[in-house]
Amino acid sequence: MIPFNKPYFTGNESRYIEEAVKSGKISGNGNFTKRCQHFFEQEFGFNKCLLTTSCTDALEMAAILLDIQLGDEVIMPSYTFVSTANAFVLRGAKIIFADSKNTYPGFDEHSLERLITPRTKAIVPVHYAGVACNMDLIMDLAKKYDLFVVEDAAQAIGAYYTDRNGIQKALGSIGHLAAFSFHETKNIISGEGGMLVINDDNFVERAEIIWEKGTNREQFFRGEINKYEWVDIGSSFLPSEIVAAFLWAQLENIESIQQKRLQLWNTYNEELKDWASQNEIRLPFIPEYASNNAHMFYLVCKSLEQRSRLIEFLRENEILAVFHYVSLHSSEYYRKNNEYFQLSNSDIYTERLVRLPFFFELEINKVIDVLKKFH
Known part of the structure; x- marks a missing residue:
């Protein structure tokens, strides 16, 4: 039987996992995590990257960062994976579904403006099959109506968008926030795994806090404060070093x-x-x-x-x-x-x-x- 998917191993995954284990640091946010995050920031021009245990977690972090409240409306395509919607429904949002284009499954950007109401808070374009949505149109609408844009770039690692000025930009670098997946069905994998990209500096400090279970531990480790404590809501969104070590072997290739x-x-x-x-x-x-x-x-x-x-x-x-x-x-x-x-x-x-x-x-x-x- 030829399967639908078969994970590809580069050859260094086991070696790097062993290296992580021998380092004595296998919980999250260690050396391999930092290597991976730095790679994405340098390679694709992302402002700030945080590895997560899944793309679902990255989307849930995005919903928290946008302070989605009961009754807020979020526009997204109907033809997408359930995680795109769940992340915002969990915060109380009402999902407004947009239709796909007749040419390909990405949503019809020209249909979005009529879906916007005074309760609309965000637009979530999904780059289906790694193929870009028309981000110029989406960002224009976001600016006009003061909305946030969260790119669901689960399938879009290494994909680009050419804007109206002819400038090529990596998908995930355009919206205020973006979410990627490294599930075993994706191009670059870590079994399960994902990443939140924070392109708006206003979200960076709080994103780190949410990522670290609602504590300011990252600031403590950098020596910016003399103790860390619970300062916001959050959860255990960061993956282990074992996951990051596997991902690093993929990124090298x-x-x-x-x-x-x-x-x-x-x-x-x-x-x-x-x-x-x-x-x-x-x-x-x-x-x-x-x-x-x-x-x-x-x-x-x-x-x-x-x-x-x-x-x-x-x-x-x-x-x-x-x-x-x-x-x-x-x-x-x-x-x-x-x-x-x-x-x-x-x-x-x-x-x-x-x-x-x-x-x-x-x-x-x-x-x-x-x-x-x-x-």
Whole structure:
């Protein structure tokens, strides 16, 4: 069976984990944590980075930092993972769902302004498949209505956005805050793991406090205060040094990992063009302002029936492909307390999108050969 995903190990993960263990410091915020955070700040121009135990935790930290209160409204795409919404619902927010574009699953930026009300506090663009949302339009709206922007960049490590002035910016460096994932299905992994990026200096000091369980321990360790104590709400958001050591081995090889993934993505895209056209299947779309970090390769089938048949056909040939999110506006939890409404493009991706196997050591020609037999 060719799996949907297989974690890639560079070879140094075990060595660095052993190094962390032998150092006597395996709780969070040690040497490997600081190395990783510094790497991201230098490599991608992020203002301040804090590793977290997951992208979910990073989003929950963002919701706390924005002081989300009961009744505040947060705009986000419906076609996203549940963590995007949960982080803000836990603080009492009302989620306002935006539709996807008809060209790709990222949300339709042109539909956002009509969703803004006096209670709107934040916009959460999700860079689906590592493909940038139109951040110029989003940041313009945020400035016009005095809103915060939290980039859900879970899938977007190493991806870029070219702004209206032709300046290329790393995804996660544009919004006030951003959240990344290093889950084993992502390009760069640590099993579980994530990162909060703080681009607005106004949030840096409090972010450290929330990260350290609501204490000012970071300031104490830097010698800025003579004792540390409980000063705010917070939680145990920082990962262990073992997780950070694993991540560091990945970061040392980020360039080769990204190059190989892009090679695989381009092979899928080139080899499946004619087959997809013949079967009325759409391949991924990359807007001109977005780069491609080769996070995933997906297909958009012409119907739910076709997708079901395709997934079953691949399974019969020992290849595991999966469909992705059920749009959150149509989910059981959301519909308990809200009336059903239609988001036509989001609903299409719910019913028709399928993700092909995609990982560093993929025998891609086997998958392509099988796919070409499906009609």
